[in-house]
Amino acid sequence: MEPIYECTRCARNSGCRHNAHGVITHRNDKMLSRTTPLCSKRNLIVSLVACFVILAFCVFQLYQIVRPSLPVTHISADIDALDDYPWKRARQSSQNHFVEDFRPINQRGIYTFWNVCIEAVNGAPLVKKRQLPDEVVEYEETERIVVYDSFFRSGQNSVLTASSVNAFEVRWDIFFTNDEVPSTYDWSPDTAFFISQSCPGNFHHFWNDEFVMLYSLMNISNRLRPEARNHVLYRSPTDLSPSEVDCDDIHKYQDFLPYINVVHPHEVFYKMPSKTCFRNGVFGMANLNYDSKLVVQHVLSKAGISPSECAHLKRVLIVQRRQRRLMNANELLQAAIDEGFPDSVVIDFAEYSVEEQIRLSACSTIMAGIQGAGLQWAIFMPVGSTLIEIAWPQKHWGFYFNSFVTGYGIDHQTLATDRVHVNWRVYQERVRRGQVVPEEERLDMLHSSPKSIIDNVWKWADALVDVGSFVDTIRAVKTRS
Numbered sequence: 001m002e003p004i005y006e007c008t009r010c011a012r013n014s015g016c017r018h019n020a021h022g023v024i025t026h027r028n029d030k031m032l033s034r035t036t037p038l039c040s041k042r043n044l045i046v047s048l049v050a051c052f053v054i055l056a057f058c059v060f061q062l063y064q065i066v067r068p069s070l071p072v073t074h075i076s077a078d079i080d081a082l083d084d085y086p087w088k089r090a091r092q093s094s095q096n097h098f099v100e101d102f103r104p105i106n107q108r109g110i111y112t113f114w115n116v117c118i119e120a121v122n123g124a125p126l127v128k129k130r131q132l133p134d135e136v137v138e139y140e141e142t143e144r145i146v147v148y149d150s151f152f153r154s155g156q157n158s159v160l161t162a163s164s165v166n167a168f169e170v171r172w173d174i175f176f177t178n179d180e181v182p183s184t185y186d187w188s189p190d191t192a193f194f195i196s197q198s199c200p201g202n203f204h205h206f207w208n209d210e211f212v213m214l215y216s217l218m219n220i221s222n223r224l225r226p227e228a229r230n231h232v233l234y235r236s237p238t239d240l241s242p243s244e245v246d247c248d249d250i251h252k253y254q255d256f257l258p259y260i261n262v263v264h265p266h267e268v269f270y271k272m273p274s275k276t277c278f279r280n281g282v283f284g285m286a287n288l289n290y291d292s293k294l295v296v297q298h299v300l301s302k303a304g305i306s307p308s309e310c311a312h313l314k315r316v317l318i319v320q321r322r323q324r325r326l327m328n329a330n331e332l333l334q335a336a337i338d339e340g341f342p343d344s345v346v347i348d349f350a351e352y353s354v355e356e357q358i359r360l361s362a363c364s365t366i367m368a369g370i371q372g373a374g375l376q377w378a379i380f381m382p383v384g385s386t387l388i389e390i391a392w393p394q395k396h397w398g399f400y401f402n403s404f405v406t407g408y409g410i411d412h413q414t415l416a417t418d419r420v421h422v423n424w425r426v427y428q429e430r431v432r433r434g435q436v437v438p439e440e441e442r443l444d445m446l447h448s449s450p451k452s453i454i455d456n457v458w459k460w461a462d463a464l465v466d467v468g469s470f471v472d473t474i475r476a477v478k479t480r481s
Helices: 007-012 037-069 087-101 203-220 254-260 292-302 329-338 354-362 373-380 402-408 424-430 439-446 467-480
Strands: 016-018 024-026 111-120 126-132 135-141 143-147 155-160 171-176 186-188 191-195 230-234 276-283 316-319 345-347 366-370 386-391 411-416 419-422 461-464
Touching: 191 203, 203 254, 203 292, 203 373, 254 292, 254 354, 292 354, 292 373, 292 402, 316 329, 316 373, 329 345, 329 467, 354 373, 366 373, 366 467, 373 386, 373 402, 386 467, 402 411, 411 467
Parallel strands: 143 171, 186 276, 191 230, 191 276, 316 345, 316 366, 366 386, 386 411
Antiparallel strands: 016 024, 111 143, 111 276, 126 135, 155 171, 419 461
């Protein structure tokens, strides 16, 4: 019987079929060749391709397992893939430094580099611009970031990093060189975290845009150990505009920093002493799928505060503010006491230290206040506590904090009021830089939509809260608990 040299033709021909034994036959049932030269050749090719695919898959899986222990550096999509650290040297140094002391992070826009130095700019300072709410401000970078011992890459690269959506500048200009670190440079014992800030003087932004993310990075990189030392460096300066002085106050919450082993106040990177080097530098930040409640527990532990120490207290904490004031706060306080919360207080968080603010919150079961950054302190209340947020959504100042407290096990209740009065003195100081708003313009602003989130006169209003509605909300909370 002559062999068939085109198995695909027979297989696709309507006159061909397979019998019960898998043998190709013709419609006249004459047995044809089971195995043909052409079919054998094609089967061999298919088998080889399949083996290659399986081998590639296995290699990829092995790489994923080994990768966390290797100092791989990849930069954002606008730069070619970067694997430019000497592998052998990194593994040798890891015996004393890399494995035990620090774990690199290279994922989701966060990159780790070794031998990161701050040095003077060659030539004229680099002029940068930062967009503020009401102006564009220029500033000069007098120093630059250099990564030494770069294996393949050299020259200037713009690295796009992960950060908060509220951050001002998320690209870092980094110079890579194959040279070794000069012997005259000084080595810092700290691990450096290069981050893009948003508003460090506002507790809501400090916590969500910075602290939680830093905690996540430091925990993953093994830098929360008691003996670890960390240094946080900002992308842009915080002293550019008098109108942003409160937002840019880097000292306001610096007492949080020792809780994550940060040994120096925050500062912009180019104010570091020239010729300072870090063994490890992490660029970018994100909350890498970390449970935020664990961050609260960590802070309470570091601050030496246990909720059980004040479990006997029955307190409604009423938050007063210097802007957006509760005009009848004392009436609300008496109502809370009458409802069975004898330890209730009215406080302005700005008058207390960081540790005192944490303790006041941890020892309360209900917090009530006008929508603003101070309500972020509610996260330190015991799980199952309640935040009562007061706002006037019908006048362009709505509710905001539901998604920022419920993830911490805090119940969120809203209380609307329409008895609000614009505080023109505060608005003129905070928004118009002292410029008086004419009466005609005031009337127009009161009857029109705000110009922007910043230039919103209703943001700077004071409010009266209906006591009956406040009592009803407290009673509803008591019923659920």
